[in-house]
Amino acid sequence: MRHIISIGDFDREWIDSLLDHADRIDGKQFDSHALEGKILAVLFFEPSTRTRLSFESAIARLGGTSLSVGSVEACSIAKGETLADTIRVVSGYADAIVIRHPKEGAARLASEFSTVPVINAGDGAGQHPSQTLLDLYTIRQSMPIDGIDIALIGDLRYGRTAHSLASALSLYNARLHTLCPRGLELPETLYARLEEQGMEIIAHENITDIIPEVDVLYVTRVQRERFPDSASYFNVASSYRITPELLADAKKHLIVLHPLPRVDEIDPRVDEMPHAKYFEQSRNGVPVRMAMLMQVMQ
């Protein structure tokens, strides 16, 4: 039984093979009855739009069905049930479980108590492997991933998509450029692990220094609640805002990615530029998650 908990559990060969599979699915080369009769339990203990809907879309496109609880308030966790018990119960109702949970390591715990495969759809500030796979897939549509210069911008401390992506990119000899508000740097343990894996990490203080150097701009949302007051939030948020004027200095092939939702990080005028790939990135969630479901449910 295979679980997908952390991108760090997989080697490059596995990742490349899954992305190849997603590519074939994207080209309509798949059996729309591949998972007929299979049930996916979608357990989201945190809000989500894209991840949840794209997993539900993915199972539906493969002929399967999904089960979910409406909200945390509506399920037995609200009555004090442990996650371990919830997982034991739900694994009797479904053929695989997709879980999002606010605590780091929740998906790993779920995999220990589940009798069916578990896919991590985000655990606290930890890992978000399905997002990482679709991020890599989107980069690969524009350029080879090997040796790219990529900038991670925004909340790098709590942003699990950035953590997960940085871990995966260490397998591709990518060079990492970072730009974040003070106090929201990459966690020390992750930083140390990436350096240990031979990744070059360059911290920047000014967005204009980064733009001409990189092939990919990966922008994440800085949450307002991380700041003591609105004024300091707006001050920081505006200093990272990606605008057409800033992108005037960009390499021609530069792509802008964002796991979405965006708030103020990217000027809507950028949407019309060829650099903007974040809506394609979001759409890519379906073929990538279809490949993931086939990997664990077939």
Added chain:
Amino acid sequence: MKNNETQENEGLLVRRIKNGTVIDHISPGEALNVVKILGITGTTQEALSIATNVPSRNMGKKDIVKLNNRELSKEEVDRIALISPKATINIIRNFKVFEKKGVETPTLIEGLVRCPNPGCISNTHEPIRSRFSVKEKGLHCIYCDWVITGDIPSHII
């Protein structure tokens, strides 16, 4: 005269036990942490002797812990390697050394230290024990990827 005094002190400090475990060659100052890592508390029934900063020919100074009537298991013994990798274990039966062994750093430790990450699932009421893989850099939480790089005793549950 001085030698006699040292011998006398050593005799008092490291008196032979009839049955049990002697943990010798503990890094000086780590004896109390060894006791902690073994889960020995004030309510433990066995007689316990601790000697710290005892003169040692090889180490200059060392600590010694003696535990009467209890033979430590391999899992317990190997935990000691986390804080004192040169420690040696003597299993004593009827005043004689029945078995002498070093400590081996374990690859995985369960339920011994608490993950310092407040957001880690292992710090909730879930029915799991903390689990860390032992890496060169420190202890790696298998749930949240946090790495404890120093002062392991302060994280012991």
